[in-house]
Amino acid sequence: MSFLDRIRACNTHDFSAYRPFEVDGVRIGWIRHALAEELPDVDPGFVVSAGRVTLAPEVRDFEARSAVLAHAAAYVVEKGLARKLRGEFYPVLPRWGVEPLARIDRAVVAHFGIAAYGLHVNGFVRTPAGLELWVGRRAMDRGVAPGQLDNLIAGGQPIGLTLAENLVKEAEEEAGIGPELIAQAVPVGAVTYLMENEHGLKPDTLFLYDLELPPDFEPRNTDGEVETFERWPLDKVAASVHDTLDWKFNVNLVVLDFLVRHGWLTPEHPDYLEIVHGLRRSAA
Incomplete structure (x- = not known):
């Protein structure tokens, strides 16, 4: 050792297993293909293509984005991919030092590849x-x-x-x-x-x-x-x-x-x- x-x-990571997750043209995370394909049925705010996951144009502000992510977080737990929600929220940031685009439950941050x-x-x-x-x-x-x-x-x-x-x-x-x-x-x-x-x-x-x-x-x-x-x-x-x-x-x-x-x-x-x-x- x-x-x-x-x-x-x-x-250690393999990007080929993931799709970039973007908000307003800025990548904020990475989502595994299987989960990405299911997200539009979880919340219509998700728009999924072969090359990326993004949010619908009408999902424009902090609270709207956070609500879509909250629905996805609940689904991740329901599906058994996470044990439970933590009730503690992390900022969704395109980079450190800027205003957050949304909040997301700590329990599912890695599922969405968010920094x-x-x-x-x-x-x-x-x-x-x-x-x-x-x-x-x-x-x-x-x-x-x-x-x-x-x-x-x-x-x-x-x-x-x-x-x-x-x-x-x-x-x-x-x-x-x-x-x-x-x-x-x-x-x-x-x-x-x-x-x-x-x-x-x-x-x-x-x-x-x-x-x-x-x-x-x-x-x-x-x-x-x-x-x-x-x-x-x-x-x-x-x-x-x-x-x-x-x-x-x-x-x-x-x-x-x-x-x-x-x-x-x-x-x-x-x-x-x-x-x-x-x-x-x-x-x-």
């Missing part, structure tokens, strides 16, 4: 022996990556919250960190990947933050997502990423970025450039 294996695992965004916080401590990273182990009842290793704080970016507001919310829920301490988190970039899973395509962007914590800090999970936290030296973190499949798939990328930025993973590594480039893949 290798670091590159972790990056490749998050960037999703999230934030991850590397909580670390400086010790005489070097940096140590806080590592969480996800609860066994999680629908995604049960029992696997995770960052100190991580969460999807819902519609209606700024990144700063979401950072405060997630920090309190996932690690018991209050607004004053999380305000010290430093934004350090983003990783991107384009991954196919059983639901569809995930063109995801994770905004990254580093948070230096005092040696006596102890995280406290409040939302049931994490069972335990441990503080690991970077050698142990890197070996675990390299040699095991213990980490949640996308957290591998966040940790690799941390190892690069803090000088643990250096240009002397034979895969260094491929690793650095691979952490930021085009959504295509």
Whole structure:
């Protein structure tokens, strides 16, 4: 196994299995052919051709588009392609930083190949022996990556919250960190990947933050997502990423970025450039 294996695992996909999903001439997602063919019967707002899926001309505003997507989301659950709706909504964006075109339930984002965004916080401590990273182990009842290793704080970016507001919310829920301490988190970039899973395509962007914590800090999970936290030296973190499949798939990328930025993973590594480039893949 290798670091590159972790990056490749998050960037496997076959576009031939999908049709582009467009709104007003702008591609916003990808839909598998079988689901695409069924959508006009779910809601007449969908217009499907051999080459694409789009919305009917009369479906023009945010609420109208969101209503059509809500009908499709309910159908995906009814058909058994998703377990249940989450009641948490993500923005449908042609690109980051613009007004959303619609909202969509988080549970079906991948079924429509819509770009999703999230934030991850590397909580670390400086010790005489070097940096140590806080590592969480996800609860066994999680629908995604049960029992696997995770960052100190991580969460999807819902519609209606700024990144700063979401950072405060997630920090309190996932690690018991209050607004004053999380305000010290430093934004350090983003990783991107384009991954196919059983639901569809995930063109995801994770905004990254580093948070230096005092040696006596102890995280406290409040939302049931994490069972335990441990503080690991970077050698142990890197070996675990390299040699095991213990980490949640996308957290591998966040940790690799941390190892690069803090000088643990250096240009002397034979895969260094491929690793650095691979952490930021085009959504295509």
